Amino acid sequence: MPTQAEPTVQKLFDLTGKVTLITGGTGWLGSSFSAALAEAGGTVVISSRDADRARVAAESLPSPAGAHHHGVALDHTDATSIADGFQAAVETAGQVDILVNNGLDPIGNDLTDCTFEQFARHQANTAGYFELARLLRNHIVQREAKGSVILLGSMYGQVASYPDAYEGITPASPVAYHAHKGGVIHLARHLAAYYAKDRVRVNCISPGPFPPDRVNQDMVKQLCTKLPMKRMGKPYELKGTLLLLASDAGSYITGQNITVDGGWTSW
Ligand SMILES: NC(=O)c1ccc[n+]([C@@H]2O[C@H](COP(=O)([O-])OP(=O)(O)OC[C@H]3O[C@@H](n4cnc5c(N)ncnc54)[C@H](OP(=O)(O)O)[C@@H]3O)[C@@H](O)[C@H]2O)c1
Structure with missing residues (x-):
């Protein structure tokens, strides 16, 4: 028997009083992540490259514990936009406790036509994740x-794509994306080791295929043949993992990729 009363499951997952800054919170998965953080009682600061888009998305979030959300x-x-955006989040919400580095500046090119400049530019996504984590x-x-x-x-930070799926x-899935996501997964481990003493946990969520409805349905069918579960993921199926890592329910988890x-990736 524990000597002290343990926190309940409800208490462990409760984000009341916590503020999250989420990048790309207007996107396909970002909208679902933002909703999850708000539904758990937290305050959410959504960032977008467009301030109005961020504000509109923030206003649409639920507030079960009376939190005010911001964009x-x-x-x-x-780098300047990162510093200004982080400062604006702190000023508008009073503090930031949780950071979700979700945004992605995408690239369409694959390994046959990606230029040196495009590849290098794509890695700025990784640099942005690091800079925000440091702030x-x-x-x-x-x-x-x-x-x-x-x-x-991403699963594509861990395994190569099957050429015959595309x-x-x-x-093919973008070569620079594979490099970025592989880098992000390892960045989490490195930062976790150094930030643990500062009481900052750093973890990674790697989704498999969660395509929006607009993507090529032939590709979706082909991807399904490569999946044990034979279907695509739905954004809400990431909510539980996000809340585990964001909240005290994950207080002893750091440096991990879920x-x-x-x-x-199981076969
Ligand atoms: N969907 C999947 O199947 C899947 C699978 C594995 C991993 N992931 C990862 O999950 C994350 C979200 O993916 P998603 O499918 O939701 O993509 P998405 O719908 O394209 O959303 C990404 C968001 O990133 C923001 N963004 C673009 N450029 C940015 C920049 N320079 N700085 C800051 N934000 C920027 C955009 O918002 P604004 O235009 O409002 O700025 C956009 O809404 C990404 O990191 C992605 O790699 C997704």
Whole structure:
């Protein structure tokens, strides 16, 4: 028997009083992540490259515990915009406790036509994830608080794509994306080791295929043949993992990559 009363499951997952900054919170998965953070009682600061888009998305979020949500402008490929956006989040919400590095400046090119400049430019996504994590860590240390950083990786940061999943349908998955997501997963481990003493946990969520409805349905069918579960993921199926890592329910988890992929990487 524990000597002290343990927190309940409800208490462990409760984000009341916590503020999350989420990049790309207007996107396909970002909308679902933002809703999850708000549904758990937290305050959410959505960032977008467009301040108005961020504000509109923030206003649409639920507030079960009376939290006010906010929107800020932030382009994570630009150091000045990162600093300004983070500062705006702190000023508007009073603090930031949780950072979800979810945004992605995409690239369409695959390994046959990606230029040197495009490849290098895509890695600015990784640099942005790092810079924001460092700002969150410094802010937490200054407040003598505790924090959580969640980075969006991908199954494609862990395994190569099957060439025959794309051949004859679409270009291969972008080579620069594989490099970015592989880097992000390892970035989480490195930062976790150094930030643990500062009470900042750093983890990664690696989704498998969660395509929006607009993607090529022939490719979707082909991807399903490669999946043990034979279907695509739905954004809400990432909510539980996000809340585990964001909240005190995951208070002893750091430096980890949690894969949510319908079994793609299991064989
Ligand atoms: N969907 C999947 O199947 C899947 C699978 C594995 C991993 N992931 C990862 O999950 C994350 C979200 O993916 P998603 O499918 O939801 O993509 P998405 O719908 O394209 O959303 C990404 C968001 O990133 C924002 N963004 C673009 N450029 C940015 C920049 N320079 N700085 C800051 N934000 C920027 C955009 O918002 P604004 O235009 O409002 O700025 C966009 O809404 C990504 O990191 C992605 O790699 C997705």
